[in-house]
Amino acid sequence: MAKHPQHWIKTDNNGLYCSALDAYIDPMQPVKRAIITHGHADHARPGHEEVFATPETLGIMKIRYGDDFCVSPRPLEYAQQVAIGKGQLHFVPAGHILGSAQAVIDHADHRLVLSGDYKRHFDPTCPAFEVTPCDVFVTEATFGLPVFKHPRINDEMQKLIDSMLLFPQRCHLVGVYALGKCQRLIIALRELGFDEPIYLHGALLKLCAFYQEHGADLGELIAVKDVANTKSLAGKLVLAPPSALNDRWSRKLPNVITAMASGWMQIRARSKQRRAELPLIISDHCDWPELIQTITEVDPGEVWVTHGREQALVHQAQKMGYKAKALSLVGYDEDES
Numbered sequence: 001m002a003k004h005p006q007h008w009i010k011t012d013n014n015g016l017y018c019s020a021l022d023a024y025i026d027p028m029q030p031v032k033r034a035i036i037t038h039g040h041a042d043h044a045r046p047g048h049e050e051v052f053a054t055p056e057t058l059g060i061m062k063i064r065y066g067d068d069f070c071v072s073p074r075p076l077e078y079a080q081q082v083a084i085g086k087g088q089l090h091f092v093p094a095g096h097i098l099g100s101a102q103a104v105i106d107h108a109d110h111r112l113v114l115s116g117d118y119k120r121h122f123d124p125t126c127p128a129f130e131v132t133p134c135d136v137f138v139t140e141a142t143f144g145l146p147v148f149k150h151p152r153i154n155d156e157m158q159k160l161i162d163s164m165l166l167f168p169q170r171c172h173l174v175g176v177y178a179l180g181k182c183q184r185l186i187i188a189l190r191e192l193g194f195d196e197p198i199y200l201h202g203a204l205l206k207l208c209a210f211y212q213e214h215g216a217d218l219g220e221l222i223a224v225k226d227v228a229n230t231k232s233l234a235g236k237l238v239l240a241p242p243s244a245l246n247d248r249w250s251r252k253l254p255n256v257i258t259a260m261a262s263g264w265m266q267i268r269a270r271s272k273q274r275r276a277e278l279p280l281i282i283s284d285h286c287d288w289p290e291l292i293q294t295i296t297e298v299d300p301g302e303v304w305v306t307h308g309r310e311q312a313l314v315h316q317a318q319k320m321g322y323k324a325k326a327l328s329l330v331g332y333d334e335d336e337s
Contacts, residue, residue: 003107003108003110004110004135004136005105005107005110005112005135005136006136008020008087008107008108009112009136011327011328011329013028013029014027014028014029014031015027015028015329016114016138016306016327016329018035018087018105018112020085020086020087020105020107020108021033021035021084021085021086021087021089021105021107022084022085023035023052023084023085025037025103025114026043026044026116027045027048028045029045029047030045030046030047030048030049031048031049032048032049032050033048033049033050033052033084034048034050034051034052034070035051035052035053035089035103036051036052036053036057036061037053037057037094037100037101037102037103037114037115037116037117038057038094038096038097038099038100038101038116038117039056039057039060039061039064039097039098039099039100039179040097040117040179040180041064043116043117044057044060044061044064046061046064046065046066046069046070047069047070048070048071049070049071049072050070050071050072050074051069051070051072051073051074052074052076052082052084052089053073053074053075053076053099053101054075054076054077054078054091054099054100054101055075055077055099056098056099056214057099057100057101058073058075059099059210060098060099060179060207060210063206063207063210076089076090076091077091078090078091078092078093078101078127079091079092086107086108087105087106087107087108088105088106088107089103089104089105089106090104091103091104092104092113092130092132093126093127093128093129093130094115094116094117094118094129095118095119095120095123095126095127095128095129096116096117096118096119096126096180096284096285097125097126097179097180097284098125098126098180098183098210098211098214098216099126100116100117100118100126101116102114102115102116102118102129102130102132103116104132104134110135110136111133111134111135111136112134112135112136112137112138113132113134113136113137113138113298113300114138114306115137115138115139115140115294116140117140117142117284117285118139118140118285118286118294119283119284119285119286119290120286120290120293120294121150121152121153121290123184124187124216125180125183125184125187125211125216129294131294131297131298132298133298133299133300134298134300134301135300135301135302136300136301136302136303136304137295137298137300137302137303137304138304138305138306138327139291139294139295139303139304139305139306139313140285140286140305140306140307140308141291141305141306141307141308141309141310141312141313142263142285142286142307142308142309143263143283143285143286143287143288143291143308143309144288144291144305144308144309144310144312144313145288145309145312146288146312147266147288148263148266148287148288149287149288149289150263150266150281150282150283150287151281153184153185153188153282154188154191154192156188156261156280156281156282157185157188157189157192157194157280158192159278159280160172160174160189160237160259160278160280161189161192161194163257163259163278164235164237167257168235169234169235169255170234170235170254170255170256170257171233171234171235171236171238171253171254171255171256171257172236172237172238172256172257172259172278173238173239173240173245173250173253173256173257173258173259174237174238174239174240174259174260174261174280175240175241175242175244175245175258175259175260175261175262175276176204176239176240176241176242176261177241177242177262178203178204178207178241179207180284181261181262181282181284182200182204182207182208182239183207183208183211183216183218184282184284185239185261185280185282186198186208186218186219186221186239187216187217187218188282189237190217190218190219194237195219195220196220196236196237197219197220197221197222197236198218198219198220198221198222198237198238198239199221199222199223199224199227199233199236199237199238199239200221200222200223200224200238200239200240201224201238201239201240201241201244201249202223202224202225203240203241203244204239204240204241205221205223208221224238224240230252230253230254231254233253233254234254234255238253242260242262245258245260245275245276246258246275257277257278258275258276258277258278259276259277259278259279259280260276260278260279260280261280261282262280262281262282262283263281263282263283263284263285263287265279265280265281265282266281291313292316292320295317295320295322296320300322301322301323302322302323302324302325303317303322303323303324303325304324304325304326304327305317305324305325305326305327306327306329307327307328307329310326310327310328311326314326
């Protein structure tokens with residue numbers, strides 16, 4: 001008798017466990033076998049014995065955690081099938097960041113797709129999300145409320161360019177997360193014709209170099225530490241991790257206008273919390289209409305929601321005629337959104 005995924009997927013203190021593969025997906029603690037959907041630190045943690053992930057995700061983990069981030073890395077290209085335990089695993093693109101993947105698990109004549117974090121709008125730094133029909137679709141709900149509708153990234157980047165033209169003597173300091181957001185923002189600026197050098201905090205350098213090695217045309221990037229006189233950064237664009245926006249490092253920059261790039265900048269309280277004079281609404285996740293679009297296109301037998309605004313999306317999926325439930329996973333960070 002074919003066993004539905006509810007019989008071979010469960011949640012525990014380490015996260016989501018698949019007994020068919022004897023593996024955890026994006027586990028919270030070190031485990032014997034891990035399937036990692038992408039390189040963000042809340043999903044890709046060090047210390048596992050065996051790690052199945054795309055080559056790009058393994059490369060990101062190596063940059064972040066060192067050569068010994070796991071005992072046995074198992075690179076898996078998109079669409080490459082591998083038999084593990086009693087089931088089959090392959091990855092398809094998630095469109096979230098470089099190397100991001102949906103884990104497609106086949107077992108007992110059923111298919112479960114765990115999407116990880118994903119987005120649907122165009123991003124030249126990674127392959128687009130691939131719609132994969134399945135019996136159970138496991139989705140995030142980071143922005144799972146109808147209030148969330150993200151603007152076009154080019155419109156947000158034009159706001160930044162316009163501000164630099166309006167205040168040509170001021171240094172524009174933009175808070176960006178090092179993996180994904182930083183590179184996507186740079187690409188969008190280049191697409192709009194911004195060809196000036198962009199100055200980077202040291203924490204952003206290695207991952208930008210990794211993206212460049214994988215074909216991202218980021219233009220001229222200069223480390224702030226290599227600038228002899230930081231006063232010369234008046235009128236320039238500087239990118240730094242959010243933690244650096246209000247610390248000692250940023251105080252050496254001249255006449256700063258502080259900006260912050262995040263999907264949460266739509267919420268005024270979040271913008272004030274970051275002290276962002278120029279909030280830029282840029283997200284690596286789906287907004288509400290894109291979540292609904294994705295469920296409709298995948299058209300699964302069931303929808304399971306892992307983290308975020310779970311109940312709203314579960315309710316909406318049920319209204320759309322799908323069986324749906326919340327998995328209530330904890331430990332996934334909303335900050336890199």
